[in-house]
Amino acid sequence: MNVQTDETLQMRYDTETQTLVITTPKGLSIALNDATGSITLEHSPHTKLTLNDKGICLEGDSIEIHAIAELSLKTSGLMRLNGAMITLN
Structure with missing residues (x-):
């Protein structure tokens, strides 16, 4: 199934991959994949948010994370910080 408006807003469902993809005229997209149980929001090829069974x-x-009052990072396992330079203040 494919739907496209005059402004090139597209919605298509790929039965082979079981994925519904909605794409705006400026290239923003959301993909809902029933086969993998994942949701992907994509702003550009370099900016993407994926939710799946792994997290x-x-x-x-x-990537910047801002909190006005408090930010907590918690894990019941290992927490890693990897980078060429890490600053803690």
Whole structure:
């Protein structure tokens, strides 16, 4: 099934991959994949948010997290910080 408006808003369902993809005229997209149980929001090829059974994956050239009052990072397992330079203040 494919639907397209005059402004090129597209919605298509791929029965082979069981994925519904909605794409805006400027290239923003959301993909709902029934086969993998995942949801992917994509702003550009370099900025993507994926939710799946493994958790949440946030990809981008630069990622900032801002909290006005408090930010907590918790894990019941291993927490890793990897980078060419890490600053803690």
